Amino acid sequence: MYATVIIGGGPAGLSCALTLADGEKRFEAVRGKRFAVVDSGSSDALKAVLNNVPGIKKGTTGEEFLQALKSQVEEFESVNLIDGEVSEVFGKKGKFKIVLSDGRELEAERVVFATGFHSFNIKTELVEVIPHPRSPRPGKVALRPKAEGVFVAGLAAGEITMIATACGSGVDVACKILEDWNGKVVVGHDKI
Numbered sequence: 001m002y003a004t005v006i007i008g009g010g011p012a013g014l015s016c017a018l019t020l021a022d023g024e025k026r027f028e029a030v031r032g033k034r035f036a037v038v039d040s041g042s043s044d045a046l047k048a049v050l051n052n053v054p055g056i057k058k059g060t061t062g063e064e065f066l067q068a069l070k071s072q073v074e075e076f077e078s079v080n081l082i083d084g085e086v087s088e089v090f091g092k093k094g095k096f097k098i099v100l101s102d103g104r105e106l107e108a109e110r111v112v113f114a115t116g117f118h119s120f121n122i123k124t125e126l127v128e129v130i131p132h133p134r135s136p137r138p139g140k141v142a143l144r145p146k147a148e149g150v151f152v153a154g155l156a157a158g159e160i161t162m163i164a165t166a167c168g169s170g171v172d173v174a175c176k177i178l179e180d181w182n183g184k185v186v187v188g189h190d191k192i
């Protein structure tokens with residue numbers, strides 16, 4: 001049983017995983033918890049060259065950026081990065097089932113949808129699909145959680161399509177989940 005399964009391994013999903021996993025060294029309630037990111041490999045960032053992402057060297061490709069983020073996440077043994085496509089999610093807080101198109105199944109206490117804004121093909125009653133409120137092009141989608149223990153991050157949450165906001169949204173969702181476990185507001189800060 002995973003503490004949280006994140007569906008989508010773009011900037012939002014990976015940032016969420018990084019912040020959750022980093023919680024283990026700070027909060028007793030996070031120790032021993034396991035996380036998974038399931039990704040089908042079509043992040044918008046893979047098409048980008050980055051000249052305007054805060055703190056990122058001009059000309060860095062989105063692929064290089066994602067690989068760096070993935071490497072940060074891979075430093076945590078508590079996170080399992082899974083290549084695959086989620087086809088169905090059901091259940092309730094504490095016991096969600098995540099079914100992949102190749103038949104693999106995962107169980108999770110919480111689930112995060114970070115699936116981008118192009119389309120949403122996962123069979124589930126756990127989110128409502130709405131028109132994306134801030135897309136530069138028509139026909140894009142966003143999601144609204146319909147059940148406890150369900151979160152959305154990045155473009156799927158209606159964020160503007162910029163790397164920094166996608167990452168920020170993933171971090172914000174992770175902090176909300178950490179708050180849930182700790183019973184109070186938490187942040188992940190380290191001093192020099």
Ligand SMILES: Cc1cc2nc3c(=O)[nH]c(=O)nc-3n(C[C@H](O)[C@H](O)[C@H](O)COP(=O)(O)OP(=O)(O)OC[C@H]3O[C@@H](n4cnc5c(N)ncnc54)[C@H](O)[C@@H]3O)c2cc1C
Nearest residue numbers: 008010012040041042043044048086116154155161162163
């Ligand atoms: C050509 C281009 C250039 C860009 N340039 C810039 C730029 O210069 N600066 C900037 O700030 N932003 C730029 N962006 C925008 C930036 O790439 C996006 O805002 C960012 O990638 C959004 O992150 P996300 O994690 O919300 O969604 P995404 O990056 O789209 O990630 C969603 C992930 O979910 C996965 N997924 C979806 N459904 C499933 C499923 N059923 N099962 C498993 N996985 C699933 C997808 O494979 C994907 O990896 C650019 C985008 C494009 C297309």
